[in-house]
Amino acid sequence: MTQRGALIARAAxxxxxxxxxxxxxxxxLLLKNDSFPTAVEAIRAVPAILGDKxxxxxxLASLRRMAVGFGVAVAVSVPLGLLMGRSRQxxxxxxxxxxxxxxxxxxxxxxxxxLWLGVGDIAKTLVIFLGVSLxxxxxxxxxxxxxxxxxxxxxxxxxxxxxxxxxRIVMPAALxxxxxxxxxxxxxxxxxxxxxxxxxxQSGAGNILFNALDMGQYDTVFxxxxxxxxxxxxxxxxxxxVRARLVRWSEPQFDMPLSFS
Amino acid sequence: MIxxxxxxxxxxxxARSDHLALSDISLSVEEGAFVSILGPSGCGKSTLLYIVGxxxxxxxGIAKMKGKxxxxxxxxxxPVFQEFALFPWKSVLGNVMYGPRQQxxxxxxxxxxxRALIEMVGLKGxxxxxxxxxxxxxxxxxxxxxxxxxxxxxxxxxxxxxxxxAHTRTRLQNDLLNIWERDRKxxxxxxxxxxxxxxxxxxxxxxxxxxxxxxxxVDIELPRPRRRTELLLDPRYQKFVVDIERMFDDDxxxxxxx
Amino acid sequence: MRPRILxxxxxxxxxxxxxxxxxxxxLVSFGxxxxxxxxxxxxxxxxxxxxLVTSTFQQEIVATLIRLFGGFLIAVVFGVGIGIAAAASxxxxxxxxxxxxxxxxxxxxxxxxALLLLLGFNHESKITLVAADALFPxxxxxxxxxxxxxxxxxxxxxxxxxxxxxxxxxxxxPAAMxxxxxxxxxxxxxxCIVVFLAEMITSTDGLGHVLVTAARxxxxxxxxxxxxxxxxxxxxxxxxxxxxxxYLLRGFPEV
Ligand SMILES: Nc1ncnc2c1ncn2[C@@H]1O[C@H](COP(=O)(O)OP(=O)(O)OP(=O)(O)O)[C@@H](O)[C@H]1O
Ligand SMILES: [Mg+2]
Numbered sequence: 075m076t077q078r079g080a081l082i083a084r085a086a087x088x089x090x091x092x093x094x095x096x097x098x099x100x101x102x103l104l105l106k107n108d109s110f111p112t113a114v115e116a117i118r119a120v121p122a123i124l125g126d127k128x129x130x131x132x133x134l135a136s137l138r139r140m141a142v143g144f145g146v147a148v149a150v151s152v153p154l155g156l157l158m159g160r161s162r163q164x165x166x167x168x169x170x171x172x173x174x175x176x177x178x179x180x181x182x183x184x185x186x187x188x189l190w191l192g193v194g195d196i197a198k199t200l201v202i203f204l205g206v207s208l209x210x211x212x213x214x215x216x217x218x219x220x221x222x223x224x225x226x227x228x229x230x231x232x233x234x235x236x237x238x239x240x241x242r243i244v245m246p247a248a249l250x251x252x253x254x255x256x257x258x259x260x261x262x263x264x265x266x267x268x269x270x271x272x273x274x275x276q277s278g279a280g281n282i283l284f285n286a287l288d289m290g291q292y293d294t295v296f297x298x299x300x301x302x303x304x305x306x307x308x309x310x311x312x313x314x315x316v317r318a319r320l321v322r323w324s325e326p327q328f329d330m331p332l333s334f335s
Numbered sequence: 336m337i338x339x340x341x342x343x344x345x346x347x348x349x350a351r352s353d354h355l356a357l358s359d360i361s362l363s364v365e366e367g368a369f370v371s372i373l374g375p376s377g378c379g380k381s382t383l384l385y386i387v388g389x390x391x392x393x394x395x396g397i398a399k400m401k402g403k404x405x406x407x408x409x410x411x412x413x414p415v416f417q418e419f420a421l422f423p424w425k426s427v428l429g430n431v432m433y434g435p436r437q438q439x440x441x442x443x444x445x446x447x448x449x450r451a452l453i454e455m456v457g458l459k460g461x462x463x464x465x466x467x468x469x470x471x472x473x474x475x476x477x478x479x480x481x482x483x484x485x486x487x488x489x490x491x492x493x494x495x496x497x498x499x500x501a502h503t504r505t506r507l508q509n510d511l512l513n514i515w516e517r518d519r520k521x522x523x524x525x526x527x528x529x530x531x532x533x534x535x536x537x538x539x540x541x542x543x544x545x546x547x548x549x550x551x552x553v554d555i556e557l558p559r560p561r562r563r564t565e566l567l568l569d570p571r572y573q574k575f576v577v578d579i580e581r582m583f584d585d586d587x588x589x590x591x592x593x
Numbered sequence: 594m595r596p597r598i599l600x601x602x603x604x605x606x607x608x609x610x611x612x613x614x615x616x617x618x619x620l621v622s623f624g625x626x627x628x629x630x631x632x633x634x635x636x637x638x639x640x641x642x643x644x645l646v647t648s649t650f651q652q653e654i655v656a657t658l659i660r661l662f663g664g665f666l667i668a669v670v671f672g673v674g675i676g677i678a679a680a681a682s683x684x685x686x687x688x689x690x691x692x693x694x695x696x697x698x699x700x701x702x703x704x705x706x707a708l709l710l711l712l713g714f715n716h717e718s719k720i721t722l723v724a725a726d727a728l729f730p731x732x733x734x735x736x737x738x739x740x741x742x743x744x745x746x747x748x749x750x751x752x753x754x755x756x757x758x759x760x761x762x763x764x765x766x767p768a769a770m771x772x773x774x775x776x777x778x779x780x781x782x783x784x785c786i787v788v789f790l791a792e793m794i795t796s797t798d799g800l801g802h803v804l805v806t807a808a809r810x811x812x813x814x815x816x817x818x819x820x821x822x823x824x825x826x827x828x829x830x831x832x833x834x835x836x837x838x839x840y841l842l843r844g845f846p847e848v
Contacts, residue, residue: 086691094695109710163605170606171613177827178820179786182793182801185808186816189630265700272702272794273805279703284794287706295706302703310698390748408751420745424767424844434753465844485753 109292116296123297129282133301136267136278139195143202144263151210151259152252156244158211159218160226172208180205181269193276198267205266206259213255217248253317260313264306336366336521337387337489342396344382344547356382358546360396364489364538367519371532372540373579379547380525384491387523388414400489410438413487417494419474421466427453427477428462434485452480456510472503476510483514489521497527508535509563516560529583533557533575534566541582553579632814641818654822656799657788660716661826664723665784672728672780673773676735680769681761693732701725705791719791726787727780731773738772739765771845774838781834785827789819 098113111119123129158165184201191197221244229243245252271280279302286294344357357379364370372380385391386398389408398405400412421430431452435445453462456476466474475495482490496504512535515522526532532539536555543550555575557566566572614634620626621633628636644650679689701722708718742765750764751757792801800819807815 086687087694090691090695094692107711110707162602166602166605167609171609173831174610174824174828177782177785177831178824179789179793179801182789182804182820182823185804186813186820189808189811189813189816190626261698261700265702268700269702269790269794272705273790283703283706287709292710295710299703299707303699306698306700306703307695385748388748388752390751408748410752410754412752414748414752416745416749418743418745420743420749422746422749422764422767422844423846424770424842426844433750437750437754467844467846481749482752487752 109290111293111296115293116300119293119297120300123282123294123301132277132282133279136198136271137305139199140202140263140267143199143267144206144260146199147203147206147259147263148210148256151207151255152214152245155211155214155252155255156218156240156248158215159221159248160240160244165215172211176208181266181273184270184273188274193274198270198274201270202263202266206263209258209262210252210255213258214248214252217251217255218244220251221247250321253321257310257313257317260309261306264302264309268302336368336401337362337364337523338399338402339363339383339387340397340399342383342386342393342398344379344386344391345394355546357386357393358548360547360549362540362549362552364521364523366521368538369515369522369524369536370538370540371524371526371536372542373526373529373532374542374547374550375544375583376527378542378544380542381493383547384414384493384523384525387489388412388491390414410434410485411487412489412491413482413485415475415478415482415490415492415495417497419466419471419478421474421477421481423466426463426465427458427469430466430477431480431484434481438485449480449484452484453477455514456480472499472507475499475507479511487520489523492522492524494525494527496531504531505563511535512561529576529579533572533579534561534563539579541579551582629811630813632817637814637817637821640814641821644818645822650803653798653800653803653819654826657792657801657823658826660719660723660791660799661784661788663716663720664788665727665781667720667724668727668731668780668784669777671724672731672776673735676732676773677739677761677765677769679732679736680739681765693729697729697733702787702790705794709795714795714797719788719796722791723784723787727784730779730783731776734772734776734779735769738769741772742768771842774834774841778831778834778838781830782827785823785830789823 095113095117102110102112154168158168180201183204184197187197187200191200225247226239226243229239234242267278268280268283271278272284273280275281275284279298283295283298283302286292286298339360339362342357342360343355346354346356348354360383372383374380382391386393387400387405389405389412392406405412422433425433428446428449431449432442432445435448436442440448450462453459456479458473458476458480461469461473466477469477475498479495496507499507508531524532524535533555539553539555541550541553542548553575557569557572557575617631617634621628621631632640675689679686704725705718705722708721712718712721746768747760747764750760755763788799789801789804792799793805794801796802796805800823803819804816807813807819
């Protein structure tokens with residue numbers, strides 16, 4: 075009884091995927107629009123893209139930049155967020171600056187950064203870094219702020235220094251919230267990457283999308299959407315597995331992914 | 336007024352084990368009676384109250400109100416929860432007015448009635464405060480006023496004074512008795528405190544733990560109106576308290592869950 | 594009770610902003626960065642003020658705002674509606690949950706080319722993209738808020754004679770309001786970001802388009818102006834939402 079329930083729960087996202095694709099198929103058949111290929115046609119075009127060596131290399135290079143940008147952002151943002159959560163001064167110092175930066179579209183900085191740094195890896199990675207940082211800082215901050223004061227006190231009573239308390243008590247206690255931020259950040263990294271490629275129009279998945287659009291290769295456009303969508307879903311699912319393993323002790327707050335996009 | 340007839344409640348706990356929370360409870364409460372339910376934590380007092388309230392359907396057996404089977408909540412039975420459960424988005428007045436408005440009373444009349452009730456529970460001047468701005472005792476008064484406002488025939492009170500300090504608790508007990516002596520509503524009152532049960536009630540229902548059963552029903556034959564200070568010196572009152580506490584002690588010696 | 598803002602906090606808070614501006618000015622003044630690449634802050638803000646009073650620039654702002662609000666409002670309506678429905682009905686929940694699982698982590702911007710093909714290059718495609726991006730945070734917070742409403746609140750209302758179908762509007766919705774508004778705040782920031790990006794990728798007007806036009810002609814000053822404008826818009830809208838929030842949530846603890 076419960077086993078079957080678990081099986082259905084596992085299969086549900088797959089069923090949802092199939093359902094959405096079926097919906098797409100029906101809609102495209104009904105609309106009969108030249109620029110709206112059916113789901114089957116789009117899926118058929120996927121191997122062609124992944125088989126194209128240049129496109130594949132481009133996409134992999136994008137993913138590498140994404141990984142670097144994400145990694146550096148997490149390494150910088152988590153300590154900053156934790157410090158902000160534990161120290162009123164640090165919070166007062168950074169909060170207004172972050173509030174001003176928050177609504178700035180990070181991918182929109184692409185043209186300016188390109189103006190300064192050219193179109194190399196550094197510019198693209200920097201934009202991803204900026205895109206990921208804020209949510210990770212925000213969640214680490216919230217996580218650290220919510221850590222029970224008594225827990226930190228008892229750490230102090232045991233003779234831990236301030237730095238030790240941050241690493242040994244605050245960080246583990248805030249871990250669930252930090253990981254929620256990282257999960258959001260990961261999806262955002264992918265979004266920033268694709269958006270900046272759409273804006274810069276040099277290489278990568280975003281560029282392939284719009285080149286295909288310009289050339290009227292609609293199958294490729296939709297196939298690329300499937301590829302990018304699959305990347306997002308897989309990254310999120312993979313991270314969710316890691317997260318569930320790392321913070322088994324904490325009660326899950328959302329079992330639906332809460333991401334920025 | 337209320338008939339509980341061989342009610343049992345089974346809860347499904349993790350995976351597949353069933354937990355028998357209430358076993359074969361039968362109880363009748365007469366109109367205008369003040370009945371307390373007393374028992375150790377987890378014996379199913381709240382569950383029993385929720386069944387009478389119509390919030391929970393019993394696994395077996397039936398509960399009746401005035402001869403009609405209880406199938407859901409209704410304004411004839413007013414709950415007062417231990418957690419207050421005030422609407423945080425409404426002011427004190429808004430909370431108290433909610434019931435009458437829901438019953439279709441005109442806004443002006445509902446407001447006038449509610450203001451009178453708020454005054455009666457001693458919160459005049461706090462009409463426009465929000466629950467978060469009140470102390471625990473004040474919140475409990477608002478919760479009581481909110482329930483009284485829609486004139487339920489039966490009050491279902493679940494450890495309403497459990498979270499309060501001794502002083503506030505005593506004051507609210509006196510207030511509740513005054514209100515009850517005036518209106519003579521039927522009250523089912525769940526509590527942990529033997530003193531409280533004896534002081535307030537006509538009848539104390541003692542429950543035993545796991546599965547919840549009725550152990551004994553004690554009639555509290557003390558004169559009314561009751562004054563706390565007089566009662567504390569009254570040997571009859573003292574005897575009731577001591578007897579009931581002894582019975583629970585015996586229960587403990589029998590071992591937990593026995 | 595909100596913690597009072599201390600004057601020292603204000604001082605501390607303005608320090609890094611001042612520092613950034615000083616650094617910016619310094620980079621130009623001491624010749625580390627050519628003015629063509631990094632115009633000094635004075636010139637940028639002067640240009641901003643100058644632009645703000647021109648009607649062409651105002652029209653760009655209006656175009657952006659229409660798309661922003663259009664998308665955001667659609668997201669609020671659907672997000673709150675679906676979130677509440679999913680919390681209220683197990684049947685709807687079992688359908689919505691897996692679909693959300695799949696769609697929430699999907700990078701919506703990838704759908705933009707498809708939206709362009711289906712809805713054309715006007716407002717519609719951009720509004721839809723904004724709505725798609727702002728929808729999920731609002732939906733998820735609404736669902737979370739509505740599914741964690743204190744049971745006893747619902748019971749209290751039912752005992753007072755509220756019919757089951759009214760419980761949704763009289764108890765669940767107001768009780769979930771803090772959560773819903775948190776979701777709206779996230780959704781609003783996302784709307785600001787997405788509308789700008791969509792306009793940058795393809796548009797003939799709007800703030801994002803202003804930036805792209807400036808970038809094509811390497812006018813660094815004009816690239817900063819729309820960026821600062823959207824950031825200011827974001828701050829103002831956030832402030833407005835905050836005001837709505839403190840009004841609606843005046844009864845709730847710690848707004
Ligand atoms: N929704 C539920 N699901 C599973 N078990 C429940 C549920 N509600 C109550 N129980 C179980 O039923 C038993 C009785 O619970 P109940 O809350 O009625 O006890 P109580 O006498 O009111 O205790 P207390 O004095 O601590 O309030 C407990 O063992 C509890 O674990
Ligand atoms: Mg209880």
